[in-house]
């Protein structure tokens with residue numbers, strides 16, 4: 010018989026769907042078997058119990074946009090206080106020196122940081138390939154497997170170099186036939202469509218200023234052929250809009266439609282600079298958008314129109330973005346940032362802590378095509394995060410769920426992925442975080458040493 014575990018007596022259990030689980034829930038194997046309402050006990054047998062008292066129990070958080078490798082270039086002086094284009098131009102030459110060890114270390118570190126913040130599923134956008142790392146995604150697959158988090162690894166790409174009028178230097182662009190054949194190889198090797206999947210692959214040409222329209226079209230066809238998702242940066246800055254008009258003769262959304270990407274297969278990162286009519290077209294097409302509040306503030310990219318998107322019916326999720334423009338990978342903090350940013354943009358009564366939690370859970374599950382994640386309900390995957398409120402920052406609170414975001418929770422106490430504990434008592438179960446940090450720090454130092462002076 011599969012192991013059964015009753016997580017009982019949480020301070021609050023937020024299921025994300027209105028169902029009552031005041032007395033916790035029962036996990037059987039990799040799934041949730043039943044929710045236990047107030048005053049009830051589980052209806053069937055359970056072999057073990059877990060005392061969740063004093064904890065807020067949530068669905069595992071879902072991060073829908075990251076660049077794990079950027080954890081190696083956090084708070085880098087040459088990139089500070091710059092908007093997107095100069096920021097990227099200062100970092101491309103550093104990222105050109107990434108190697109397999111660096112990618113492995115960054116993937117482990119980023120996933121550790123995410124798990125410790127209550128995140129159980131993460132989408133990574135890796136778009137830097139060079140002769141040093143022709144097979145970066147294979148390295149990420151191995152590292153993610155070691156960490157045990159659920160991932161969607163996107164095969165990113167850059168093909169539109171500065172000689173042809175794009176933004177990135179030639180050192181980080183690849184020939185398009187290589188991008189396409191590698192994308193197909195990775196899907197065949199690693200994409201798992203099973204609802205229990207720990208690893209999926211999606212295709213992600215980087216941005217309108219770093220790939221050609223031809224690559225966008227060919228990638229859309231490939232995604233259709235293999236039934237995988239599409240991801241790209243769009244609508245992030247005014248510079249990007251100006252670039253699109255000058256280089257492609259179109260606003261970013263027209264460009265997206267023209268290359269065959271305005272479809273439910275696509276989720277966009279950022280999505281800030283859209284008109285009302287463009288938001289309506291995004292909603293009508295079923296295209297989804299990932300909001301990255303901290304990065305948008307740090308790079309001064311603009312105000313995400315979350316409430317307008319919601320009213321129009323756009324599917325919206327949350328992402329920490331890369332750790333060179335955040336510079337952390339903390340999903341519960343990112344939910345707080347989303348709440349604050351939307352309140353600032355629309356008014357205090359227009360976006361609540363519950364709206365932010367929905368973005369960070371069921372919103373993300375929808376973006377990544379994972380209906381079995383993002384909510385607590387019988388049959389869903391047992392991906393859970395438990396936060397202790399036994400910290401000075403929460404002392405005196407009246408509402409545990411509101412306190413989580415208002416008082417600034419930053420660390421999960423226990424985290425489960427597919428029925429397996431990955432974090433217990435605020436620490437990784439299967440790994441030594443000090444060892445992961447030591448390897449990561451060495452890789453970051455090596456990378457900076459190799460880079461030419463700014």
Ligand SMILES: Nc1nc2[nH]c(O)nc2c(=O)[nH]1
Pocket residue numbers: 076093097215216219242245304330331334
């Ligand atoms: N926030 C970010 N935006 C981007 N656009 C692009 O082409 N690359 C990036 C990136 O790394 N971060």
